[in-house]
Amino acid sequence: xxxxxxxxxxxxxxxxxxxxxxxxxxxxxxxxxxxxxxxxxxxxxxxxxxxxxxxxxxxxxxxxxxxxxxxxxxxxxxxxxxxxxxxxxxxxxxxxxxxxxxxxxxxxxxxxxxxxxxxxxxxxxxxxxxxxxxxxxxxxxxxxxxxxxxxxxxxxxxxxxxxxxxxxxxxxxxxxxxxxxxxxxxxxxxxxxxxxxxxxxxxxxxxxxxxxxxxxxxxxxxxxxxxxxxxxxxxxxxxxxxxx
Amino acid sequence: xxxxxxxxxxxxxxxxxxxxxxxxxxxxxxxxxxxxxxxxxxxxxxxxxxxxxxxxxxxxxxxxxxxxxxxxxxxxxxxxxxxxxxxxxxxxxxxxxxxxxxxxxxxx
Numbered sequence: 001x002x003x004x005x006x007x008x009x010x011x012x013x014x015x016x017x018x019x020x021x022x023x024x025x026x027x028x029x030x031x032x033x034x035x036x037x038x039x040x041x042x043x044x045x046x047x048x049x050x051x052x053x054x055x056x057x058x059x060x061x062x063x064x065x066x067x068x069x070x071x072x073x074x075x076x077x078x079x080x081x082x083x084x085x086x087x088x089x090x091x092x093x094x095x096x097x098x099x100x101x102x103x104x105x106x107x108x109x110x111x112x113x114x115x116x117x118x119x120x121x122x123x124x125x126x127x128x129x130x131x132x133x134x135x136x137x138x139x140x141x142x143x144x145x146x147x148x149x150x151x152x153x154x155x156x157x158x159x160x161x162x163x164x165x166x167x168x169x170x171x172x173x174x175x176x177x178x179x180x181x182x183x184x185x186x187x188x189x190x191x192x193x194x195x196x197x198x199x200x201x202x203x204x205x206x207x208x209x210x211x212x213x214x215x216x217x218x219x220x221x222x223x224x225x226x227x228x229x230x231x232x233x234x235x236x237x238x239x240x241x242x243x244x
Numbered sequence: 245x246x247x248x249x250x251x252x253x254x255x256x257x258x259x260x261x262x263x264x265x266x267x268x269x270x271x272x273x274x275x276x277x278x279x280x281x282x283x284x285x286x287x288x289x290x291x292x293x294x295x296x297x298x299x300x301x302x303x304x305x306x307x308x309x310x311x312x313x314x315x316x317x318x319x320x321x322x323x324x325x326x327x328x329x330x331x332x333x334x335x336x337x338x339x340x341x342x343x344x345x346x347x348x349x350x351x352x
Contacts, residue, residue, distance in 0.1 A: 029337045054250070061258040071257055079249040081256055088260035095261075097293070099268030101286040107274055120265045122297060129290035174345040177319055180301035181340040184323040185333065187294045192328075199288045203295025216303040220296070227292045231285060238288045 015138035023145035026131045030123045031153045033179035034065075038157015040176075041068050043165035048076055055162035059155040063119060067091045068158075093221050097228065098125045105143065112144045119147040121154075123182065130186045199238050203227055311351045319344035 042055045050072075058068050070091050074084055098120050105128065106113050120128075124147050131146060133139035191197060206226045210219040231238055245253070272278055278286075302320075305313040323340035330336070 025333065028334060032337070032341070050250075054254070058254055058257075062254065062261055064261045067257060067261060071254070074257075075245060075250055075253055079245050079253065081252070084253050084256045085260055088257045089264060092261050092264040095264040096267050097289060099265060100272075100282060101290050103268065103272055103278055103282070103286060106269070117266050117269055118262055126290075126294060126297065129294075174315075174348045175341060177344040178337055178341045180298070180316075181319065181323045181337040181344075183294060183297045183301060184320060184340070185327050185336050187298055188324055188327045190291055190294060194291070199291035200295040203292030204299055206292075207296040207299035211299060211303055219303070220300065223296055223299075227289075227296065228285070231288050231292060232281060235281070235284050239284055 015136065016141050018134070018137040019139075019141035020145045022134045022137045023131075023142050023149060026127055027146055027149040027153070029178060029182040029185070030127065030150050033123065033176065033182060034150060034153035035157040035160065036175045036178065037065055038154050038159075039161035039165060041065075041072075042158045042161020042163070044069065044161075045072050046162045046165060048072055050075065052159075052162035055158040056155050059151075059158035063151055063154065064092055064095075064121060065154070090221070094122075094224055095120060097224055101125075101129060109140050109144070112140060116144065116147055119151050121150065123179065124150050126183060126186050130189055196238070196240055199231070202230060202238070206230065311348075315344055315347040315351060318347050 038059065041059075042052070045055050045058075046052055058071060062068055062071065067088060070087060074087060099117065102116070102120065102125075106116050109116055127146050127150070128143055131142070133142040187200060190200065207219065207223045210223040210226065213219070214222055272282060302313070302316055305316050307313050319340050322343050323336050326332075326339060327336040
């Protein structure tokens, strides 16, 4: 009897803590990147004369890095709901594809599922694709904590930048390379996990070609469409030897 | 913009952002069986997308103008090689970032 009681109790509470402990190291690079980018966003927003509290409000409810930078320009212009809808849908269009890889992962997440979908940024998507939950941790809580920690970092950065941005005197130019480095690390880890490098090479080559054709501001959507088409047309070429 | 218009704009952006993220879950709900093609795309897309995101990070690098992408290439090679060697997340990312920040200060 005592054995059973002792076993059920820690098993119920422990995986949650273990999940948080396991999620934290995965989220560290995003912490660096999001705090830095969030600060940059807060500085730009308040620099245009907006109240500081709009920064955490936007970080909490919009929670999309590049969109929030575009939002500063939209909020500075004349109110035009139609333009805001079009701009937001276009800037975030790449998110349309992210959920496809998460259908199975989120299926069993119950009450956490709506938040998991809401918080699916580029960085969170990449972490959720590559992070492996340890055996002793509850995997759903593990994924949830990765997503939640990331948003905590982002909102923290937004507040820091909006409130204290003008007091920062360090030259932090180039620190946003942390985000680039995170994506490179994830790419290396994926590379080592599979012997079929065709999907990642396809992503790189198509993006570079579209970058050359459409330029840095407009290449993401055409790239995604072409990637989507090519992957769909030649499944037997891409599927082989991939295990995830 | 008035404060009401600002908050309304933020609400519109929040809803539209959520729409792009929720879309696949709306057209492929849990109770429906996921089509084979979509299942396949779900497994290969992460590989292709990470390639795209890396290109996205380097989108403003000009190979034709000084410094010819040298800081970015240095950072990229450092992260790839050190990560393949040690597999230490913070060493690869922290080291790569510090190296990049150092190189742009010396080269620019």
